Amino acid sequence: MTALLTVILSFIGALVCGLMPSSTHRRIRWVALAVAAAGLVVSMVCCVNYPGGDFADLVAADWIPSLGIGFATGYDGISLPLLLVTGLVAVCGVLFSWTLETRANQFYAFYFALIGGVYGVFLSLDLFLLFVFYEIAVVPKYFLIAIWGGARRHFAAMKLVLYSFGGSALVLLGMLAVFFLAHDASGEALKTFNLLELQQGQVPAAAQQWIFPLIFVGFAIMAGMWPFHTWAPTGHVAAPTAASMLLAGVVMKLGAYGCLRVAVGLLPEGALAWAPWVAVVAIINIVYGALVALKQDDFKYVIGYSSVSHMGFVLLGIATLNLTGMTGAVLQMFSHGVIGALLFALVGTVIYTRTKTRMLDELHRLIDRMPGIAWVFVVAGLASMGLPGFSGFISELYVLIGAWGELSGWIVSGAGAGILLTFGYTLVKIHEAFFRERTHSPDSQSETPYPPMTLPEKTGVAILLGASLLIGLCPWLLTHKISASLELLVNRLPN
Amino acid sequence: MEFNYQKLFLALLPDLLVVVALFAALGVDYSCLRGSRLAKRYQVACQISAAGLIAGMAVLLLQLTQAWSFTALASMTDGQLVLTSGTLTLKALLYGMGLGVLPLAKRDQITPQVSEYFALLLLATLGMGFVVTSRNLLGAFVALELVSLSFYAMTVLNQAKRASAEAALKYLTFGAVASGFLLFGLSYLYGATGQLDLTQMTDLQHSPLLVLAYLLIFVGLGFKLALAPFHLWAPDVYQNAPTPVAGWVGSGSKIAAAALLVTLLQPVFTSPELKAELIPALAALAVASMLVGNLGALRQTNLKRLLAYSAIANAGYLLVGVMAFTVEGNTSVIFYILVYSLASLGAFGVVAVLTDTLGRDAEINDFNGCWKTTPGLAVAFLVFVLSLAGIPPLAGFLGKFYLFFAAIGATPEVATWHDGFYWLVAFALIMSVVSLYYYLRVLRAFLVAPADEEVLVKTGWAAGVTLCVLAIAVLALGLWPEPLLTLLRH
Secondary structure: OOOHHHHHHHHHHHHHHHHOOHHHHHHHHHHHHHHHHHHHHHHHHHHHHOOOOOOEEEEEEEEEHHHOEEEEEEEOOOHHHHHHHHHHHHHHHHHHOOOOOOOHHHHHHHHHHHHHHHHHHHHEOEHHHHHHHHHHOOHHHHHHHHHHOOOOHHHHHHHHHHHHHHHHHHHHHHHHHHHHHOEOOOOOEOOOOEHHHHHHOEOOHHHHHHHHHHHHHHHHHHOOOOOOOOHHHHHHHHOOHHHHHHHHHHHHHHHHHHHHHHHHHHOHHHHHHHHHHHHHHHHHHHHHHHHHHHOOOEHHHHHHHHHHHHHHHHHHHHHHOOHHHHHHHHHHHHHHHHHHHHHHHHHHHHHHHHHOOOEHHHOOOHHHHOHHHHHHHHHHHHHHHOOOOOHHHHHHHHHHHHHOOOOOHHHHHHHHHHHHHHHHHHHHHHHHHHHOOOOOOOOOOOOOOOOOOOHHHHHHHHHHHHHHHHHHHOOHHHHHHHHHHHHHHHHOOOO | OOOOHHHHHHHHHHHHHHHHHHHHHHHHHHOOOOOOOHHHHHHHHHHHHHHHHHHHHHHHHHHHHOHHHHOOHHHHOOOOOOOOHHHHHHHHHHHHHHHHHHHHHHHOOOOOOHHHHHHHHHHHHHHHHHHHHOOEHHHHHHHHHHHHHHHHHHHOOOOOOHHHHHHHHHHHHHHHHHHHHHHHHHHHHHHHHOOOEHHHOOOOOOOHHHHHHHHHHHHHHHHHHOOOOOOOHHHHHHHHOOHHHHHHHHHHHHHHHHHHHHHHHHHHHHOHHHHHHHHHHHHHHHHHHHHHHHHHHHOOOEHHHHHHHHHHHHHHHHHHHHOOOOHHHHHHHHHHHHHHHHHHHHHHHHHHHHHOOOOOOOEHHHHOOHHHHOHHHHHHHHHHHHHHHOOOOOHHHHHHHHHHHHHHHHOOOOOOOOOOOHHHHHHHHHHHHHHHHHHHHHHHHHHHOOOOOOOOOOOOHHHHHHHHHHHHHHHHHHHOOHHHHHHHHO
């Protein structure tokens, strides 16, 4: 029941914030911060209490028994890092929206509805419930982007929502097929949406061959899988900072989590057959995302495409289908959740509110004019590159070791090339943004320094960077838990 | 069994109460209130009609608690009155929704013929109540005609509006032809089985006459349900009829027609050959309706017209559940049409409240900035439209899910893609994604766009309560549908 508090608190928070008058935005942001922090504390308590291995904190109740639908929640080592990252990003999202005034009550109503849905997905142990939460997380995104977004926000919001629902349509179809086709060892139909019971049973191998791509692609659209990734950069760029932090930090993880938990977890034979294709797409994600990031002029687009590239590592980790690779995938979800959110916060709020532009061509020697912020960004960029000491290094290492020998040499060398390209675009873009002199830029004459970071901004940066550093230095904090739970999943895969 | 007048009286008491209210409304308006102010006449007529419907609902709820005692009626009356918990629930809900239409009708005082307006509303409600409780070919047909005739007249009530007259004429001519088809089909069904009583019609054998009968019935009910290609009347009627009437056409009459459709198809369940012959026809109608409805709605700028196209699309989804030809499928169809109607009536209610001061047809842009001027209505509208779009946790999602669940559950194991209903469900799902585009476009006006000008809208307590109850019902049925599903199954 403890873990379920995250969902309940978030929805209550959404209601409370929505009902407060918008003129009281100063009070609203404190309420929002309290709600988000409560969610984070609950997930940390869950993390500390988790005994390891199988699902813990199980809640099971009848919901719509005539349709085989129950209310079942719980968490294990796979969902735990994602609960944590959701809590972290939720808190920091509030911190980086500290100055928001327009329609603040509605903003936080949508914000917490989205977060409640996300927590719900990570906790659901019933396929139907998971789907319901997954969809609950989609609609608020539309309004967050369409109301508070930047240029082209209506287009970006609509595109994002249509892609999301296109994905969920595939998932729903696959879900129904699993419900009716799954049977237990004696061949009797299970007719249940309960994940634990479905894991015990099995779906006929022939059916898995066509259900797996449906569910996997359906979820992977949300994870930014090529060629369905195009919603991600446009959505990230148009979204307000808190929303793009959530998008990159947790919403893309929803998709990856669904791929792992539902597609691979319930359809092991399908996974085995399709894994090579998933690996190919993952490599395209990594390399293509990095190449496109290299060509961008808008700073936020750079981060948007780097998200696509980093999510490729998650997909690659899942495609290895072995313990090491998948541990890397889950850790990469955590790592990118934290770092992606940090980069979006820096570009979208910290830098943009000062320079009023995100175009790299117009930025002029920011290192002199905002030295503190510039160095923070350099550190965040290094973390994003996967420098040893940060969580990204550990997760990418796990993924590569997992892929080594399991997948063909081309795939592994593709991933290696991707890492080099990541180094490339990160360094190039940092140079362009902070160190390059633009003699022709409109304010090239101005040498006045920008104001330093505010307290909420500093706190947010410290939390996110600290989390990445902590896991980078003590990866065993999470990897032990992740591996113990993944082992159960891997054991169900046919050899 | 001996004919029992006492039992019959008890069974018909709700309808009698409504009839009494109907005559009372007419009588009072013609005698005491002659020469009174319009507002006063609307007030009184609305109160009397509401009293009748509330009394009727109260009796229905009493009947519901002892539904078992009415089982003998079916055989006594040739299936004219089948009062089970399922049919009684449906009837009670129809009365409840009819009650919700009254305050909306009272708000925009479009016609000086006050009592006729309310009498027609009550007549339509009465007819719907009979359609859902009847299992007799003739009885159901007559009741459905009662509904249709009331609606033809109500469409043209606003005599100041020329377009209304055109829409009503279209509605009448199309509707009359459709009724002809329906009656023709029913007569063939009678000819093939020798039965008027649907409860006695079991073990249908495959015959060309039966196939023809059902095809004619599909044409007839296709008009009533606004299935493509028989949908042409719908956009005009939805746009030009008085808004409360359009809301009631789009909800109550749909429930009646859908209930009749699944009842008529019940005897087919045991005949696989007949099913195989009927499925292609139904599938064609479903695919055409989803295409026409969803693609048509993309281009609309008038909100009521957009809702009409959305109704066409939703009728298409509905057929997916019909095609399952199982008891599960029937329940899913009834549940779906119920939750659809709640949301659709709610959406029309919001439109009615917001447009009666406008004095012209409302475009989607006229609703810009509702979040600021009328936040309550904007939230209610959000609930209704998201339910229409099928977003959880609202009832519309569960309804759609249940339809697809029933369709796939009918033949879950398939050898090729065109066996079973996976392909149809996939198509319906793709179309739902398309539909999201126009639903979000509407919501953008309500919730995203800045307010153009400050308008003062008075919701009125009755309309406010109605919309609130509808919104809560849509949410509650999405979160906790089991009680209603249990009632409908029996």
